[in-house]
Amino acid sequence: MDAALPELPALRHDWTTSEVVALHDLPLLDLVHRAQTLHRAFHPPDAIQLCTLLSVKTGGCPEDCSYCPQSSKYESPVETEKMLDVESVIASARRAREAGSTRFCMGAAWREVKEGPAFDKVLSMVRGVKDLGLEACCTLGMLSESQAVALKDAGLDAYNHNLDSSKEFYGTIITTRSYEDRLRTLDHVRKAGITVCSGGIIGMGETTRDRARMLVTLANLQPHPESVPINALVPVEGTPLADRPPVDPIELVRMIATARILMPASMVRLSAGRASLSREAQLLCMMAGANSLFYGDKLLTTPNPDADDDARLLRDAGMRPLAPAPRAG
Numbered sequence: 001m002d003a004a005l006p007e008l009p010a011l012r013h014d015w016t017t018s019e020v021v022a023l024h025d026l027p028l029l030d031l032v033h034r035a036q037t038l039h040r041a042f043h044p045p046d047a048i049q050l051c052t053l054l055s056v057k058t059g060g061c062p063e064d065c066s067y068c069p070q071s072s073k074y075e076s077p078v079e080t081e082k083m084l085d086v087e088s089v090i091a092s093a094r095r096a097r098e099a100g101s102t103r104f105c106m107g108a109a110w111r112e113v114k115e116g117p118a119f120d121k122v123l124s125m126v127r128g129v130k131d132l133g134l135e136a137c138c139t140l141g142m143l144s145e146s147q148a149v150a151l152k153d154a155g156l157d158a159y160n161h162n163l164d165s166s167k168e169f170y171g172t173i174i175t176t177r178s179y180e181d182r183l184r185t186l187d188h189v190r191k192a193g194i195t196v197c198s199g200g201i202i203g204m205g206e207t208t209r210d211r212a213r214m215l216v217t218l219a220n221l222q223p224h225p226e227s228v229p230i231n232a233l234v235p236v237e238g239t240p241l242a243d244r245p246p247v248d249p250i251e252l253v254r255m256i257a258t259a260r261i262l263m264p265a266s267m268v269r270l271s272a273g274r275a276s277l278s279r280e281a282q283l284l285c286m287m288a289g290a291n292s293l294f295y296g297d298k299l300l301t302t303p304n305p306d307a308d309d310d311a312r313l314l315r316d317a318g319m320r321p322l323a324p325a326p327r328a329g
């Protein structure tokens with residue numbers, strides 16, 4: 001360790017709900033200032049990681065997540081599709097890399113991974129994405145310990161599995177699996193040596209306390225999840241949450257700033273819901289500590305801002321896309 005370097009603030013794993021609610025409810029500019037100060041201690045302030053999402057298996061999911069257009073329990077505009085083939089996924093990843101993304105995340109509308117040809121295809125997709133020099137992430141539902149090891153052996157960098165909300169609120173949005181199931185999968189991911197991507201959604205009818213409790217659960221994991229996606233609900237016709245009022249962008253800024261303060265070394269990703277945010281609101285989210293965006297015209301099934309508009313926004317703000325990490329070997 002170079003003695004001339006200033007020490008970074010210590011990471012904490014003992015946050016309490018009341019402490020986090022108090023932080024979250026600070027006057028907005030105090031909160032953003034604290035978040036931005038910590039952000040600058042741990043990250044380059046002008047760099048944004050661009051990530052691209054691809055749904056490799058869309059729709060027909062047996063789970064009943066109330067927000068999700070891919071659940072088979074609801075009549076949403078999303079049609080069930082057969083799994084994409086490996087070559088077309090690699091071709092999408094190559095296009096994403098050419099556009100400037102450094103991380104490629106493949107999603108499947110599964111409750112859990114089942115070993116067999118579909119999982120073998122995912123392993124080939126992961127190998128192909130790694131051969132392109134991209135960070136590879138998957139989100140495939142629940143995973144066993146041995147499946148996590150198989151993904152790690154294929155080269156997977158990160159696994160996304162969101163807590164979505166507090167343990168208390170969780171049961172009102174999903175009944176087909178438990179919070180403990182979610183935490184168990186995160187544990188399998190961690191033990192296999194894959195980095196953890198876990199965050200949640202705001203705007204589902206939860207309270208500030210629920211939001212704080214979710215962040216406390218994430219921040220009290222040791223180590224912190226390396227990646228924390230913060231989604232604003234995208235209400236989709238046919239789902240039980242279709243009529244939720246839009247999320248106030250200031251609430252999204254508060255959530256991002258609080259996540260940044262609790263998990264200062266992690267990537268905080270401004271995720272779903274960006275299509276309905278102004279440029280200024282998105283910049284405020286970045287000021288509050290968001291340092292990653294999903295880039296490309298579609299998330300998994302819902303719209304995302306045009307890539308050209310995002311490129312212009314970053315240029316106008318003097319931000320730069322994070323360069324790819326140097327490749328091992």
Ligand code: SAM
Binds near residue numbers: 110141231236273300
């Ligand atoms: N089936 C896997 C799972 O649930 O873990 C992976 C895919 S799932 C679509 C990934 C995440 O997307 C969910 O955990 C949820 O946080 C987010 N998500 C899904 N639908 C959303 C919506 N309408 N608005 C915001 N976020 C959403």
Ligand code: DTB
Binds near residue numbers: 069200230
């Ligand atoms: C996450 O937290 N947000 C992304 C990623 N992880 C997989 C997904 C957002 C999905 C939004 C709804 C859709 O497009 O289907």
Ligand code: SF4
Binds near residue numbers: 061062070072110
């Ligand atoms: Fe299935 Fe994931 Fe959608 Fe839940 S969020 S219904 S598990 S695809």
